[in-house]
Amino acid sequence: MAKYSVENEVAVIAVDNPPMNALSHHVRKSLLKYLKEAESDEKVTSIVLCGDGRTFPVGADIKEFHKSVSKLGPTILDIVDALEKSKKPTIAAIHGNALGGGLEIALGCHYRIAMTNSKVGLPEVKLGILPGAGGTQRLPRVIGLDNAMQWIAYGGHHSAGIGASLGLIDRVVPQGGNIREHAILFAKAAVGKSLGQRRLSNISVPDAAKVESLMAKHLKEVSKKSRGALAPIVCLQVIKSSALLSYQEGLESERQGMFTLLASSQSRAQIYSFFAERQVSKWSVPGVTNYQNAVPMKVKAVGVVGLGTMGRGIAICCLRAGKITYVLEMNTKAQTAGVKYIRGYIETMRKRKQINDQQSSMMNNALIPVDNYNGLKNVDLVIEAVFESMKIKKEIFKKLEKVCKPSAILASNTSTLNIDEMASVTKRPQKVAGMHFFAPAHIMMLLENIRGEKSSPETIATIMDLGKQMRKTTVLVGNCHGFVGNRMFAYYTAESSFLLEEGAYPKQVDDVLLDYGFAMGRFQVGDLSGTDIGYKIRRERGLTHKQQPAGTPERKRGDRRYSPLDDFLYEKGRYGLKARKGWYKYEGSRTPIPDPEVRKMIDDFRKRHNINPRHISPEETLQRMIFPLVNEGFNVLDEGIAANPWDIDMIFQHGYAWPRHTGGPMYYAYTIGLPQVLKVIEERWKLAGASEPHWKPSKMLTWLVEHHGNPDINDWIKLYKERKSQPNSNL
Numbered sequence: 001m002a003k004y005s006v007e008n009e010v011a012v013i014a015v016d017n018p019p020m021n022a023l024s025h026h027v028r029k030s031l032l033k034y035l036k037e038a039e040s041d042e043k044v045t046s047i048v049l050c051g052d053g054r055t056f057p058v059g060a061d062i063k064e065f066h067k068s069v070s071k072l073g074p075t076i077l078d079i080v081d082a083l084e085k086s087k088k089p090t091i092a093a094i095h096g097n098a099l100g101g102g103l104e105i106a107l108g109c110h111y112r113i114a115m116t117n118s119k120v121g122l123p124e125v126k127l128g129i130l131p132g133a134g135g136t137q138r139l140p141r142v143i144g145l146d147n148a149m150q151w152i153a154y155g156g157h158h159s160a161g162i163g164a165s166l167g168l169i170d171r172v173v174p175q176g177g178n179i180r181e182h183a184i185l186f187a188k189a190a191v192g193k194s195l196g197q198r199r200l201s202n203i204s205v206p207d208a209a210k211v212e213s214l215m216a217k218h219l220k221e222v223s224k225k226s227r228g229a230l231a232p233i234v235c236l237q238v239i240k241s242s243a244l245l246s247y248q249e250g251l252e253s254e255r256q257g258m259f260t261l262l263a264s265s266q267s268r269a270q271i272y273s274f275f276a277e278r279q280v281s282k283w284s285v286p287g288v289t290n291y292q293n294a295v296p297m298k299v300k301a302v303g304v305v306g307l308g309t310m311g312r313g314i315a316i317c318c319l320r321a322g323k324i325t326y327v328l329e330m331n332t333k334a335q336t337a338g339v340k341y342i343r344g345y346i347e348t349m350r351k352r353k354q355i356n357d358q359q360s361s362m363m364n365n366a367l368i369p370v371d372n373y374n375g376l377k378n379v380d381l382v383i384e385a386v387f388e389s390m391k392i393k394k395e396i397f398k399k400l401e402k403v404c405k406p407s408a409i410l411a412s413n414t415s416t417l418n419i420d421e422m423a424s425v426t427k428r429p430q431k432v433a434g435m436h437f438f439a440p441a442h443i444m445m446l447l448e449n450i451r452g453e454k455s456s457p458e459t460i461a462t463i464m465d466l467g468k469q470m471r472k473t474t475v476l477v478g479n480c481h482g483f484v485g486n487r488m489f490a491y492y493t494a495e496s497s498f499l500l501e502e503g504a505y506p507k508q509v510d511d512v513l514l515d516y517g518f519a520m521g522r523f524q525v526g527d528l529s530g531t532d533i534g535y536k537i538r539r540e541r542g543l544t545h546k547q548q549p550a551g552t553p554e555r556k557r558g559d560r561r562y563s564p565l566d567d568f569l570y571e572k573g574r575y576g577l578k579a580r581k582g583w584y585k586y587e588g589s590r591t592p593i594p595d596p597e598v599r600k601m602i603d604d605f606r607k608r609h610n611i612n613p614r615h616i617s618p619e620e621t622l623q624r625m626i627f628p629l630v631n632e633g634f635n636v637l638d639e640g641i642a643a644n645p646w647d648i649d650m651i652f653q654h655g656y657a658w659p660r661h662t663g664g665p666m667y668y669a670y671t672i673g674l675p676q677v678l679k680v681i682e683e684r685w686k687l688a689g690a691s692e693p694h695w696k697p698s699k700m701l702t703w704l705v706e707h708h709g710n711p712d713i714n715d716w717i718k719l720y721k722e723r724k725s726q727p728n729s730n731l
């Protein structure tokens with residue numbers, strides 16, 4: 001709804017649709033009604049549009065998309081037009097965020113004033129669509145084509161100050177000011193002034209002459225940054241119309257672009273992702289606790305054990321979340337290097353204006369290096385981030401048990417190892433949990449939190465809350481080898497090596513993944529993170545080529561298929577980008593170049609094993625990489641390790657850079673259709689057999705297909721668990 005009042009001859013229309021003042025159908029109706037009322041009221045000389053509560057409207061109501069209600073009039077464009085056509089000055093008074101349709105209605109106003117800490121932007125592209133209420137045509141007219149292309153094709157949020165510097169915001173109201181009062185004064189002063197040039201549809205795009213070169217520049221950029229995504233490209237094409245066509249024609253091109261995008265599977269996947277991101281914070285451990293009733297502990301001081309790559313990143317996350325951060329590293333050289341890195345990063349953030357001088361000095365003061373376990377006696381929570389070895393981790397947990405306060409939570413940043421086994425060496429298993437960060441921890445958005453068998457509701461609530469304070473997409477999962485992400489990802493990696501054995505080369509596999517939308521292929525990522533990481537994990541599990549007793553078949557571990565190609569690569573000193581050679585070679589830059597030496601290694605291997613290489617199609621490559629991962633995803637859901645398919649999808653989007661426009665592996669499977677996915681898995685299972693158990697069709701997937709075909713992804717868990725809970729279910 002909206003609220004209407006007249007103050008000192010100024011009509012104030014305040015959108016009132018908590019929490020974010022989205023422009024839902026009932027809001028649009030009441031906005032237009034009040035606009036007409038203000039227009040016809042002779043006592044009103046000007047009109048202020050604002051948001052009640054937390055914010056100016058943040059856009060269309062995303063929940064209405066793909067539903068018939070979104071088509072019910074009036075549209076947001078009707079409101080924009082009415083504001084612009086008004087004979088009385090219209091002023092948008094922005095606080096909080098003016099995003100998407102929210103900024104579009106502000107662009108319809110003759111003037112815009114904004115609180116200094118407010119944000120503006122057209123982020124529709126992140127939902128796989130475009131600004132569909134005239135934004136693609138009005139924004140370039142006010143901030144220029146180059147800036148508008150940048151804003152719309154990447155969907156960033158920008159400060160009011162930036163908006164003012166580009167002419168979008170007419171006045172910035174300082175902190176502490178009352179936006180409504182300022183807007184009323186501004187509105188009074190605007191009465192009687194000419195509105196001709198204030199109507200943005202009347203003016204032309206300032207840098208229209210540069211349209212072709214700007215198009216080329218931005219198209220190149222988006223195809224690199226948002227590979228495979230449709231929306232950024234359509235956005236650019238539509239913005240181009242603002243420079244070449246009349247306003248009305250441009251609007252028609254916007255309408256058509258929106259129609260194309262809304263009909264695409266990509267926009268559905270991205271809208272799903274928007275809600276999934278928010279849904280994961282509403283965690284639950286069925287029958288035990290959930291986000292609504294568990295109370296987190298207050299965490300003031302955190303300890304980080306180990307200052308390697310992971311420890312440093314985790315320490316930065318803790319400092320950014322305002323925690324006193326004790327960093328324990330006993331090796332003096334490693335400690336000096338780690339602390340130097342962290343302080344250097346704080347300085348970089350300050351220089352980039354991500355933090356101010358005061359925040360920078362607070363973070364520096366909150367960083368406390370210690371060189372013995374006693375130094376951690378005051379912390380509320382410890383995160384160990386040492387080498388992935390159960391033996392070492394258990395020793396650390398025993399030491400932490402002795403020195404830490406009884407109330408302290410002991411967490412491990414393990415990426416694969418059993419949390420319950422670590423908990424078993426302490427007297428406080430209820431206070432033990434996993435906090436799996438992804439490298440680099442201070443950059444990657446994902447935090448995969450692992451609840452142990454005995455983790456208490458308070459412990460779970462605390463690690464989830466800490467993730468939120470770190471502004472991470474924080475997903476709660478159960479305990480098993482590799483948890484959700486690495487357990488599923490192992491099959492993606494394994495299949496890629498099997499593909500090499502059978503006929504593909506690294507670039508061929510990577511090209512398929514790039515076409516799918518990944519920013520990097522599997523082998524490029526392997527080189528970037530270092531081939532030594534995987535090798536050390538395999539060595540810890542006794543799997544590497546060199547650890548096998550004489551006579552062990554090279555391509556088997558126990559009764560399972562194994563590819564030793566990754567081991568060979570490491571043993572040749574090809575550690576990846578840092579060694580300038582891995583799956584590729586690197587000559588003076590980070591560009592991967594196929595290396596004949598790697599090709600020879602693969603060819604020799606095939607000859608030794610009498611493998612006749614065959615052509616592997618892109619379709620087979622993609623299915624072989626993704627479907628086993630999806631199949632394992634269903635096993636993970638069946639076992640309750642992940643609570644919902646969107647938990648898995650968020651883990652892959654934010655931890656493994658899975659292309660957002662596909663929604664994630666589980667949503668992608670839903671888009672293709674579960675029957676089709678199962679068919680491929682069953683065929684492969686027949687071919688591969690017991691030595692490749694990751695192709696064994698998951699019970700849950702099979703049951704869903706047999707009984708429901710391709711049910712809505714939102715219903716998978718409900719349908720399956722209902723059936724499973726029945727006594728005769730056999731599931």
Ligand SMILES: CCC[C@H](O)CC(=O)SCCNC(=O)CCNC(=O)[C@H](O)C(C)(C)COP(=O)([O-])OP(=O)([O-])OC[C@H]1O[C@@H](n2cnc3c(N)ncnc32)[C@H](O)[C@@H]1OP(=O)([O-])[O-]
Binds near residue numbers: 058059063097123
């Ligand atoms: C014709 C086309 C016109 C137009 O061009 C199209 C658009 O405008 S497209 C739109 C373009 N605009 C955008 O894409 C902006 C989308 N919004 C955002 O990016 C963030 O919400 C914002 C940054 C504003 C605040 O972040 P924060 O402070 O972390 O808060 P939070 O994120 O946790 O949200 C709190 C609750 O509000 C909910 N909700 C929020 N927005 C909407 C919405 N538009 N709708 C419905 N619901 C929305 C959200 O789901 C959550 O619900 P719940 O049940 O509590 O989980």
